[in-house]
Structures are given as C-alpha cells and as structure tokens.
Amino acid sequence: MMLMTSKGTPRVKAVVSQPLWAALRSATAPQSIADLLASCPGTYDTVHTALKRWQDRGAVVRHTGKPLRFRLVDGADSLPPDGRSETAKTNMRERSARQRIWAAMRVLKTFDAPTLRMTANATERAVATYLNQLQRARYVQMTERGFRQTGRVSVYRLARNTGPKCPTISRTDGKTFLIDNNNGRRVDTSPGAVSLGRKREAPFADGGVG
Numbered sequence: 236m237m238l239m240t241s242k243g244t245p246r247v248k249a250v251v252s253q254p255l256w257a258a259l260r261s262a263t264a265p266q267s268i269a270d271l272l273a274s275c276p277g278t279y280d281t282v283h284t285a286l287k288r289w290q291d292r293g294a295v296v297r298h299t300g301k302p303l304r305f306r307l308v309d310g311a312d313s314l315p316p317d318g319r320s321e322t323a324k325t326n327m328r329e330r331s332a333r334q335r336i337w338a339a340m341r342v343l344k345t346f347d348a349p350t351l352r353m354t355a356n357a358t359e360r361a362v363a364t365y366l367n368q369l370q371r372a373r374y375v376q377m378t379e380r381g382f383r384q385t386g387r388v389s390v391y392r393l394a395r396n397t398g399p400k401c402p403t404i405s406r407t408d409g410k411t412f413l414i415d416n417n418n419g420r421r422v423d424t425s426p427g428a429v430s431l432g433r434k435r436e437a438p439f440a441d442g443g444v445g
Contacts, residue, residue, distance in 0.1 A: 250276060250277075251275065251276055251277035251281050251282070251285065252285050254274070254275045254276060255271060255275045255277070255282060255285055255286075258271050258274050258275050259271070259295070259305065259306065259307045260307060262306065264304075264306075265296075265298045265304035265305060265306040266304055266305055266306065267302040267303065267304050267305075268282050268283060268286070268302065268303070268305075269302065270304075271305075286305050290305070293308065294307065294308060295307060295308065296308055296405055299419040309406055332355070332357045332358070332361040332365075333361070333365050333401045333402075333403065334400075334401045335355035335356060335357055336351055336355045336357050336361065336362060336365050336401070337365075337400075337401035337402070338355070338399070338401075339351055339354040339355040340375070340393045340396075341393065341396055341399070342354075343393075344392065344393055345378065345390060345391065345392045345393075346390070346391055346392075346393075347381075347388040347389060347390050347391065348362050348363060348366065348388060348389070349388060351366075366391065368402075368404055368413060368424060369402065369413070370391070371413070371424040372402070372413040372422040372424050373394060373395065373422070374393070374394060374395040374402060374413070375391050375392070375393060375394060376391065376392050376394045377389055377390070377391050378390050378391060378392050397415055397417040397418055397420075398416075398417030398418070399417070400416035400417050401416065402414060402415050402416060403416060404424075405421075409425075410423055410425045411423070411424050411425045412424065412425075
C-alpha cells in the first residue's frame with residue numbers, strides 16, 4: 236500500500252489516493268487526517284503525503300489549528316492520473332505568479348504596477364488582482380495615487396512584510412479570506428468587510444517595513 240521513493244519519502248498508490256480524493260470531494264466541511272482514515276485505506280503517513288502533494292499542487296487547502304484539517308479548492312474536479320485537476324493547474328500558475336510578485340514587493344519595498352510586472356515577470360491582470368487583494372487586507376498601502384490622464388501611476392508600499400511565503404486567497408462560505416502562510420493569520424477581504432478608504436485607528440501589532 237505504501238512504497239518508498241529513492242529519498243525515503245512515502246509514495247502513495249492509487250488504492251489510497253483515489254478513495255482519499257473521493258472522501259474530500261464528498262465532505263461538507265474540512266477534514267482531519269483521522270476523519271479521512273475513518274473512510275479511506277492507508278496509514279497516517281500515506282494520507283499526509285497525498286494531502287501535502289495536493290496542497291503543493293494547489294488542489295487542497297490546509298486549515299490551521301489542532302488538528303490540521305483539509306479541504307479541496309472550490310471547483311476541483313475528478314483526480315487525473317498525474318494528480319492535478321485543471322483547477323489545480325490554474326491555481327498552481329496563479330500561486331507561482333503571486334510568489335514572484337510577493338518576492339518582488341519584499342525586495343522593492345515601494346513600487347508601482349509596471350515595475351512589479353517587469354520585476355516579477357507577471358501579467359498586468361495578475362499584478363492588479365494581487366495588489367487589490369493585499370491592499371484590502373492592509374498588507375499593501377497606496378502612498379501616491381495615480382492619474383490616468385497624465386500617465387502617472389499609483390505607488391504602493393509593503394506595509395506587512397511577514398516572511399518569504401506569499402499570502403494566498405481562500406473562499407469559504409461565500410466569503411473571501413487572505414491567508415498569511417508565514418503566521419497563519421486570516422483576513423476577511425470580502426466586499427463590505429473592509430473599506431480601502433477607511434483609515435486604521437491603530438498600527439499593526441507586528442509592524443511593517445518602512
């Protein structure tokens with residue numbers, strides 16, 4: 236049921252991965268590994284290996300807490316032979332772009348969208364979408380507003396530099412959350428939950444970059 240790779244890590248066979256994927260698809264709430272083992276063959280190691288692989292490929296979201304719980308990303312379809320759904324492949328491309336953009340922000344400290352696109356080798360849409368998400372979560376702040384008629388672009392600063400892992404987006408129960416993968420922080424960025432025009436009354440507890 237469990238083979239070992241040349242590096243000593245478990246290799247999950249289809250007899251484990253297929254029932255596990257089916258259990259995640261049918262679940263109505265995030266599942267712990269113990270929950271999944273109650274309806275799937277395998278061991279803790281094989282299930283954990285499969286979940287980690289699917290998480291790395293953008294098909295599974297991990298919820299922090301004790302115990303850890305997992306769920307499929309919204310819209311995930313059946314499991315292809317290589318373990319990647321079309322949704323997962325799209326998520327992987329988006330996550331890769333977000334990681335490059337986040338890394339560029341951490342280096343530049345202050346930036347505009349064209350500079351980010353060039354530095355991170357990302358599309359205009361990817362930069363604009365991620366900037367908006369980070370701005371709604373107060374991770375990025377606008378320091379100079381652009382003016383289209385004169386060609387002046389908006390300038391931003393990274394207000395919360397929490398670590399090397401890019402924050403990601405999760406949608407649950409009709410709400411959108413930004414997940415900080417460095418400290419586990421969740422920020423509700425749903426429409427109506429935040430206002431980009433509203434000033435904060437107090438500085439962030441863990442500071443930011445100047």
